[in-house]
Amino acid sequence: MQPVSSLRGNGQGEGTFHELLPRSGMVAGGTGSGGSGSFSGGLQGPQRHPKFPRELSLEEQQELRRKINSRERKRMQDLNLAMDALREVMVPYASSPTSSLGAGAGLQHPYLPLGASPNGRRLSKISTLVLARNYILLLGSSLQEMRRLLGEVSIGGTVPHLLLTGGWPFLTGPGQLLLSSPEQPLGLAPCSSLPLNGAPVPEESTAWGSRGVAGTPLCPCRVCRVPRVVHETPTSRFQK
DNA sequence: TAGGCCATCTGGTCCT
Protein backbone atom coordinates (compact mmCIF):
# COMPACT_ATOMS: atom_id res chain seq x y z
CA MET A 1 0.00 0.00 0.00
CA GLN A 2 1.30 3.35 -0.90
CA PRO A 3 1.61 5.76 1.96
CA VAL A 4 -0.96 8.45 1.87
CA SER A 5 1.60 11.11 2.40
CA SER A 6 3.23 10.22 -0.86
CA LEU A 7 -0.06 10.64 -2.67
CA ARG A 8 -0.61 14.13 -1.49
CA GLY A 9 1.28 16.73 -3.34
CA ASN A 10 0.69 19.66 -1.09
CA GLY A 11 4.13 21.01 -1.65
CA GLN A 12 4.94 21.19 2.01
CA GLY A 13 7.86 18.90 2.21
CA GLU A 14 10.95 19.28 4.25
CA GLY A 15 12.57 22.65 3.93
CA THR A 16 10.08 24.16 1.53
CA PHE A 17 9.21 27.79 1.45
CA HIS A 18 5.78 27.05 2.85
CA GLU A 19 7.26 25.39 5.83
CA LEU A 20 9.00 28.52 6.91
CA LEU A 21 6.19 30.97 6.44
CA PRO A 22 2.81 31.28 8.08
CA ARG A 23 0.04 29.99 5.93
CA SER A 24 -2.13 32.83 4.83
CA GLY A 25 -4.95 33.44 7.24
CA MET A 26 -4.09 30.28 9.08
CA VAL A 27 -4.17 31.54 12.60
CA ALA A 28 -5.42 35.04 12.16
CA GLY A 29 -8.41 35.52 14.41
CA GLY A 30 -8.26 31.95 15.55
CA THR A 31 -9.63 31.04 18.94
CA GLY A 32 -7.77 27.86 19.68
CA SER A 33 -4.41 27.26 21.20
CA GLY A 34 -2.82 28.44 18.02
CA GLY A 35 -4.98 31.49 17.80
CA SER A 36 -2.43 34.06 18.74
CA GLY A 37 -1.78 34.78 15.12
CA SER A 38 1.90 34.71 15.78
CA PHE A 39 4.54 33.12 13.74
CA SER A 40 7.57 33.10 15.88
CA GLY A 41 10.00 32.88 13.08
CA GLY A 42 8.74 36.01 11.49
CA LEU A 43 7.70 38.06 14.46
CA GLN A 44 9.71 40.87 15.85
CA GLY A 45 9.36 42.51 19.22
CA PRO A 46 7.11 41.65 22.16
CA GLN A 47 4.89 39.19 20.29
CA ARG A 48 7.74 36.81 19.77
CA HIS A 49 7.02 33.38 21.12
CA PRO A 50 8.99 32.40 24.23
CA LYS A 51 10.00 29.22 22.50
CA PHE A 52 12.21 31.29 20.29
CA PRO A 53 14.32 33.52 22.47
CA ARG A 54 15.04 37.03 21.39
CA GLU A 55 18.70 36.36 21.05
CA LEU A 56 18.03 34.02 18.16
CA SER A 57 18.41 35.48 14.76
CA LEU A 58 15.64 35.19 12.24
CA GLU A 59 17.45 32.38 10.49
CA GLU A 60 18.01 30.57 13.76
CA GLN A 61 14.35 30.87 14.60
CA GLN A 62 13.45 29.50 11.22
CA GLU A 63 15.85 26.66 11.71
CA LEU A 64 14.35 25.91 15.11
CA ARG A 65 10.84 26.01 13.69
CA ARG A 66 11.94 23.71 10.91
CA LYS A 67 13.33 21.27 13.44
CA ILE A 68 10.15 21.30 15.47
CA ASN A 69 8.01 20.82 12.40
CA SER A 70 10.20 17.97 11.26
CA ARG A 71 9.94 16.22 14.60
CA GLU A 72 6.19 16.59 14.63
CA ARG A 73 5.98 15.29 11.09
CA LYS A 74 8.11 12.32 12.02
CA ARG A 75 5.99 11.66 15.07
CA MET A 76 2.81 11.67 13.04
CA GLN A 77 4.38 9.47 10.38
CA ASP A 78 5.37 6.95 13.03
CA LEU A 79 1.86 7.08 14.37
CA ASN A 80 0.54 6.44 10.89
CA LEU A 81 2.90 3.50 10.44
CA ALA A 82 1.50 1.96 13.59
CA MET A 83 -1.99 2.70 12.35
CA ASP A 84 -1.18 1.03 9.03
CA ALA A 85 0.08 -2.02 10.86
CA LEU A 86 -3.11 -2.20 12.85
CA ARG A 87 -5.17 -1.59 9.74
CA GLU A 88 -3.39 -4.39 7.92
CA VAL A 89 -4.36 -6.77 10.69
CA MET A 90 -7.93 -5.59 10.94
CA VAL A 91 -8.82 -5.39 7.26
CA PRO A 92 -9.75 -9.10 6.94
CA TYR A 93 -12.24 -8.64 9.74
CA ALA A 94 -13.79 -5.64 8.10
CA SER A 95 -14.17 -7.16 4.67
CA SER A 96 -16.57 -9.94 5.56
CA PRO A 97 -20.25 -9.05 5.26
CA THR A 98 -20.90 -11.31 8.23
CA SER A 99 -18.01 -10.00 10.20
CA SER A 100 -18.52 -10.57 13.87
CA LEU A 101 -16.75 -7.31 14.49
CA GLY A 102 -19.10 -5.23 12.47
CA ALA A 103 -22.84 -4.91 12.34
CA GLY A 104 -23.34 -8.56 13.06
CA ALA A 105 -21.74 -8.14 16.42
CA GLY A 106 -24.41 -5.80 17.61
CA LEU A 107 -21.78 -3.14 18.02
CA GLN A 108 -22.39 -1.16 14.90
CA HIS A 109 -20.68 2.12 15.19
CA PRO A 110 -21.32 5.20 13.09
CA TYR A 111 -17.68 5.21 12.05
CA LEU A 112 -17.58 1.53 11.30
CA PRO A 113 -18.41 0.58 7.71
CA LEU A 114 -21.25 -1.90 7.44
CA GLY A 115 -19.69 -5.26 6.85
CA ALA A 116 -16.94 -4.16 4.58
CA SER A 117 -14.65 -1.31 3.87
CA PRO A 118 -16.62 0.60 1.26
CA ASN A 119 -15.59 0.03 -2.33
CA GLY A 120 -12.37 -1.55 -1.28
CA ARG A 121 -11.14 1.69 0.16
CA ARG A 122 -8.85 1.44 3.08
CA LEU A 123 -10.18 1.71 6.57
CA SER A 124 -10.16 5.14 8.04
CA LYS A 125 -8.24 5.69 11.22
CA ILE A 126 -11.28 5.81 13.41
CA SER A 127 -12.82 2.76 11.75
CA THR A 128 -9.60 0.88 12.35
CA LEU A 129 -9.64 1.78 16.01
CA VAL A 130 -13.30 0.87 16.45
CA LEU A 131 -12.75 -2.41 14.66
CA ALA A 132 -9.72 -3.23 16.79
CA ARG A 133 -11.66 -2.50 19.93
CA ASN A 134 -14.46 -4.80 18.84
CA TYR A 135 -11.94 -7.47 18.01
CA ILE A 136 -10.46 -7.29 21.48
CA LEU A 137 -13.91 -7.48 23.02
CA LEU A 138 -14.68 -10.49 20.86
CA LEU A 139 -11.51 -12.24 21.96
CA GLY A 140 -12.35 -11.61 25.57
CA SER A 141 -15.84 -12.96 25.26
CA SER A 142 -14.63 -15.96 23.28
CA LEU A 143 -12.10 -16.75 25.93
CA GLN A 144 -14.72 -16.48 28.60
CA GLU A 145 -16.99 -18.85 26.72
CA MET A 146 -14.14 -21.26 26.21
CA ARG A 147 -13.40 -21.26 29.91
CA ARG A 148 -17.02 -21.89 30.67
CA LEU A 149 -17.14 -24.88 28.36
CA LEU A 150 -13.90 -26.23 29.72
CA GLY A 151 -15.24 -25.85 33.19
CA GLU A 152 -18.23 -27.96 32.32
CA VAL A 153 -16.07 -30.65 30.77
CA SER A 154 -13.60 -30.58 33.58
CA ILE A 155 -15.85 -32.12 36.20
CA GLY A 156 -13.71 -35.00 37.34
CA GLY A 157 -11.31 -34.41 34.52
CA THR A 158 -8.22 -32.43 33.76
CA VAL A 159 -8.32 -28.92 32.45
CA PRO A 160 -5.36 -26.85 31.41
CA HIS A 161 -4.36 -25.02 34.53
CA LEU A 162 -3.70 -21.80 32.72
CA LEU A 163 -7.23 -21.45 31.45
CA LEU A 164 -8.95 -22.05 34.72
CA THR A 165 -6.64 -19.86 36.70
CA GLY A 166 -7.33 -16.97 34.48
CA GLY A 167 -4.04 -16.97 32.66
CA TRP A 168 -4.17 -15.56 29.18
CA PRO A 169 -3.27 -18.13 26.56
CA PHE A 170 -0.34 -17.46 24.33
CA LEU A 171 -1.93 -16.34 21.11
CA THR A 172 -0.30 -16.23 17.76
CA GLY A 173 -3.42 -15.46 15.83
CA PRO A 174 -3.96 -13.00 13.03
CA GLY A 175 -4.15 -10.20 15.46
CA GLN A 176 -0.47 -10.67 16.23
CA LEU A 177 -1.12 -9.35 19.68
CA LEU A 178 2.00 -9.18 21.74
CA LEU A 179 0.82 -11.25 24.61
CA SER A 180 2.88 -12.64 27.38
CA SER A 181 3.83 -16.26 27.10
CA PRO A 182 2.34 -18.82 29.45
CA GLU A 183 5.77 -19.38 30.93
CA GLN A 184 5.77 -15.93 32.33
CA PRO A 185 4.42 -15.50 35.82
CA LEU A 186 1.08 -13.88 35.47
CA GLY A 187 0.69 -12.51 38.95
CA LEU A 188 -3.02 -12.13 38.54
CA ALA A 189 -5.73 -13.22 40.86
CA PRO A 190 -7.85 -16.10 39.63
CA CYS A 191 -10.97 -15.03 37.85
CA SER A 192 -13.73 -15.04 40.40
CA SER A 193 -16.31 -15.90 37.78
CA LEU A 194 -14.64 -19.07 36.64
CA PRO A 195 -16.62 -22.21 37.41
CA LEU A 196 -13.81 -23.92 39.19
CA ASN A 197 -14.44 -27.58 39.84
CA GLY A 198 -17.77 -27.28 38.18
CA ALA A 199 -19.12 -24.92 40.79
CA PRO A 200 -22.08 -22.86 39.61
CA VAL A 201 -21.38 -19.35 38.47
CA PRO A 202 -22.73 -16.82 40.93
CA GLU A 203 -25.76 -14.97 39.73
CA GLU A 204 -24.21 -11.56 40.23
CA SER A 205 -21.39 -12.41 37.90
CA THR A 206 -23.73 -12.11 34.96
CA ALA A 207 -24.90 -8.64 35.84
CA TRP A 208 -21.86 -6.77 34.71
CA GLY A 209 -22.29 -3.29 33.49
CA SER A 210 -20.42 -3.14 30.24
CA ARG A 211 -21.50 -5.44 27.49
CA GLY A 212 -19.31 -7.42 25.23
CA VAL A 213 -19.82 -8.50 21.70
CA ALA A 214 -23.38 -9.36 20.76
CA GLY A 215 -24.58 -8.33 24.17
CA THR A 216 -22.43 -10.84 25.97
CA PRO A 217 -21.55 -9.52 29.39
CA LEU A 218 -17.90 -8.86 29.93
CA CYS A 219 -16.19 -10.31 32.93
CA PRO A 220 -15.07 -7.51 35.23
CA CYS A 221 -11.90 -9.24 36.26
CA ARG A 222 -8.63 -8.02 34.89
CA VAL A 223 -7.92 -11.25 33.13
CA CYS A 224 -11.04 -11.47 31.05
CA ARG A 225 -11.29 -7.82 30.21
CA VAL A 226 -7.71 -6.87 29.72
CA PRO A 227 -5.31 -8.99 27.69
CA ARG A 228 -1.73 -8.83 28.83
CA VAL A 229 -0.43 -6.77 26.02
CA VAL A 230 3.30 -6.28 26.03
CA HIS A 231 4.09 -2.90 24.65
CA GLU A 232 7.28 -2.51 22.73
CA THR A 233 7.28 1.12 23.66
CA PRO A 234 5.63 2.85 26.56
CA THR A 235 2.13 3.96 25.77
CA SER A 236 1.81 6.56 28.41
CA ARG A 237 3.69 9.77 28.33
CA PHE A 238 4.16 9.31 32.05
CA GLN A 239 5.89 5.99 31.74
CA LYS A 240 9.25 6.94 30.43
C1' DT B 1 -20.70 21.04 -4.16
C1' DA B 2 -20.78 19.37 0.56
C1' DG B 3 -18.75 16.44 3.64
C1' DG B 4 -15.29 13.08 5.17
C1' DC B 5 -10.61 12.15 5.79
C1' DC B 6 -6.12 13.43 6.07
C1' DA B 7 -1.34 15.85 6.50
C1' DT B 8 0.77 19.61 8.18
C1' DC B 9 1.76 23.71 10.91
C1' DT B 10 1.57 25.74 15.23
C1' DG B 11 1.48 27.05 20.24
C1' DG B 12 0.78 25.22 24.76
C1' DT B 13 1.88 21.97 28.33
C1' DC B 14 4.34 18.51 30.62
C1' DC B 15 8.29 15.54 31.32
C1' DT B 16 13.23 14.27 31.43
Next chain:
DNA sequence: AGGACCAGATGGCCTA
Protein backbone atom coordinates in the same frame (compact mmCIF):
# COMPACT_ATOMS: atom_id res chain seq x y z
C1' DA C 1 16.68 23.30 27.50
C1' DG C 2 14.97 20.08 24.55
C1' DG C 3 11.75 16.69 23.31
C1' DA C 4 7.17 14.44 23.35
C1' DC C 5 2.49 14.93 23.24
C1' DC C 6 -1.75 17.27 22.35
C1' DA C 7 -5.36 19.95 20.17
C1' DG C 8 -6.89 23.71 17.08
C1' DA C 9 -6.70 25.50 12.51
C1' DT C 10 -6.16 25.15 7.67
C1' DG C 11 -6.19 23.47 3.08
C1' DG C 12 -5.92 19.52 -0.26
C1' DC C 13 -7.90 15.32 -2.12
C1' DC C 14 -11.65 12.31 -2.93
C1' DT C 15 -16.36 10.57 -3.19
C1' DA C 16 -21.39 10.70 -3.20
